[in-house]
Amino acid sequence: MDKRRLFGGLLASIGLALLIGALIGSIIGVKTSLSFDGENYLGDNKALIISLYSSTSEGTAVVEIYNASQVFYISNVTGDPRSLVKALTAFNINATQSEYNYDMRLGLVYGTSKVEANSMILSALPSLSKVLEFNIREAPPENGVFVIRENMSSGEALLVFALGQTVSYNVEYSVSNTYRLPYTYVYAISGVMVVVGVLVSAPWKRANPP
Amino acid sequence: MSLKRIYGLLSLDLSDTIRPPLLYFMVFVITLLSVVLAYVQLFSTTESLAMNILRPTLLATALFLALRGASGISQLVSNRVMEVYLSYPVSRLSIAIVLYISRVVVPSILLITIPLLAAGIVLEPLVVQEPSNYILMGVSFLVQALFYGSVFVLIALVAKSTGTTSILSLLFYFSYNIIALILSSVSSSVTSTLFRLAQAMSFYMTVYNSLTTNIEALRPYLWEYLLVPSLTLLSALTFILIMSRRFEP
Numbered sequence: 001m002d003k004r005r006l007f008g009g010l011l012a013s014i015g016l017a018l019l020i021g022a023l024i025g026s027i028i029g030v031k032t033s034l035s036f037d038g039e040n041y042l043g044d045n046k047a048l049i050i051s052l053y054s055s056t057s058e059g060t061a062v063v064e065i066y067n068a069s070q071v072f073y074i075s076n077v078t079g080d081p082r083s084l085v086k087a088l089t090a091f092n093i094n095a096t097q098s099e100y101n102y103d104m105r106l107g108l109v110y111g112t113s114k115v116e117a118n119s120m121i122l123s124a125l126p127s128l129s130k131v132l133e134f135n136i137r138e139a140p141p142e143n144g145v146f147v148i149r150e151n152m153s154s155g156e157a158l159l160v161f162a163l164g165q166t167v168s169y170n171v172e173y174s175v176s177n178t179y180r181l182p183y184t185y186v187y188a189i190s191g192v193m194v195v196v197g198v199l200v201s202a203p204w205k206r207a208n209p210p
Numbered sequence: 211m212s213l214k215r216i217y218g219l220l221s222l223d224l225s226d227t228i229r230p231p232l233l234y235f236m237v238f239v240i241t242l243l244s245v246v247l248a249y250v251q252l253f254s255t256t257e258s259l260a261m262n263i264l265r266p267t268l269l270a271t272a273l274f275l276a277l278r279g280a281s282g283i284s285q286l287v288s289n290r291v292m293e294v295y296l297s298y299p300v301s302r303l304s305i306a307i308v309l310y311i312s313r314v315v316v317p318s319i320l321l322i323t324i325p326l327l328a329a330g331i332v333l334e335p336l337v338v339q340e341p342s343n344y345i346l347m348g349v350s351f352l353v354q355a356l357f358y359g360s361v362f363v364l365i366a367l368v369a370k371s372t373g374t375t376s377i378l379s380l381l382f383y384f385s386y387n388i389i390a391l392i393l394s395s396v397s398s399s400v401t402s403t404l405f406r407l408a409q410a411m412s413f414y415m416t417v418y419n420s421l422t423t424n425i426e427a428l429r430p431y432l433w434e435y436l437l438v439p440s441l442t443l444l445s446a447l448t449f450i451l452i453m454s455r456r457f458e459p
Contacts, residue, residue: 005230006228006230006233009230009231009233009234010233010234010237010320010324012234013234013235013237013238013241014237014238014241014324014327014328016238017237017238017239017241017242017245017328018241018245018328018331018332020242021241021242021243021244021245021246021248021249021328021332022245022249022332024246024249025245025246025248025249025250025332028246028249028250030249030252031252032252054254055258056251056252056253056254056255056258056259056262057252057253057254058254078423078424078425104250104251105250105251105252106252107251107252107253107254107258153254154253154254154255154258155255155258155422175252177254178252179253179254179333179335179336180249180332180333180335181331181332181333181334181335186331186332189331
């Protein structure tokens with residue numbers, strides 16, 4: 001086995017793949033933000049849970065709630081919010097309608113759940129903090145709008161509980177860091193790898209052997 | 211002198227296992243896909259990066275180990291090259307170790323390390339923050355690949371036929387993974403023994419959980435860390451033992 005040719009061939013293959021991969025990456029581009037909004041009629045004994053879960057990314061979430069009577073939120077909790085919503089059934093808070101999406105490019109799971117429970121339980125959500133082992137806080141309104149702004153690390157979830165007859169919301173999530181090497185650097189590294197790989201694996205022969 | 215002969219045999223057998231141009235093509239494809247995946251998805255931890263890049267790569271590695279590594283041993287037997295190998299003036303133990311390195315260890319290292327390296331170049335600002343976790347995740351996937359490879363070469367020794375080895379190896383791979391999936395599906399909670407067993411069947415999941423969870427109840431137990439490495443060691447030793455003592459081509 002010619003180790004020199006094998007090494008050169010491998011280096012050239014990696015370099016070429018890196019070059020083409022970077023070109024494809026530059027065409028597709030990076031997604032750094034997401035926003036979604038909606039309006040939900042809830043009625044009595046119901047609440048809307050807006051969930052965000054940064055599965056692989058990290059960023060800042062801003063959730064604005066309009067026309068709500070009370071808003072509570074759980075932030076910086078580890079785990080998938082869908083499991084956390086399911087866990088609330090232990091307190092007779094049952095999800096009746098859920099809709100979740102996974103944005104793979106952004107590394108974010110987001111969605112809403114309508115939950116049904118006794119209005120007394122819903123209004124006293126912060127008192128469940130000790131039992132649930134995470135802090136449920138009440139959001140103060142600012143000019144009639146409840147605004148929650150949270151920095152989210154990878155693997156953390158944010159759950160916002162909105163109580164009211166008809167609740168509308170606006171959610172924005174923006175990524176704080178993409179951690180990518182600039183494309184020019186990747187092109188340069190891959191180019192060097194291809195050239196070195198080809199040079200190393202080329203069948204050089206001595207001119208005019210003695 | 212003996213070491214030189216062993217090295218010669220290793221070099222000879224490697225030239226069959228990692229024979230270009232198939233190797234170049236495979237390295238090109240898995241590196242390209244890993245780089246594109248690293249570009250289109252956002253990552254903020256080295257563990258999630260390694261997990262997302264190496265999970266699909268592990269499948270490709272297992273297929274390579276089954277179809278080129280283990281089947282290659284059966285082919286050596288069927289076309290009587292194994293008899294030539296065994297006539298080399300080196301001990302049978304050395305031949306068994308050489309075959310294990312050539313058919314399992316080297317392809318696993320190449321196919322796991324290269325995409326990890328390429329994704330590491332693309333996301334260099336992230337990887338330099340926690341290089342130890344990135345390497346640890348790579349090692350955990352390597353151990354899992356070695357486990358599959360060790361079982362596949364054991365199957366090859368028993369089957370001695372290229373087609374049967376390929377089919378049985380792939381059957382083992384899919385059965386193993388589906389059993390893990392069934393165990394996690396039927397488990398009552400994430401802290402139950404069944405769920406822990408399902409997670410422990412993939413060594414990289416155990417390492418990933420230990421690196422990422424901050425909940426004490428979800429931390430893996432010692433037996434979870436030991437399950438796949440000890441099965442790997444056991445199957446590798448069994449292969450070497452059968453090959454060096456009882457194997458008749």
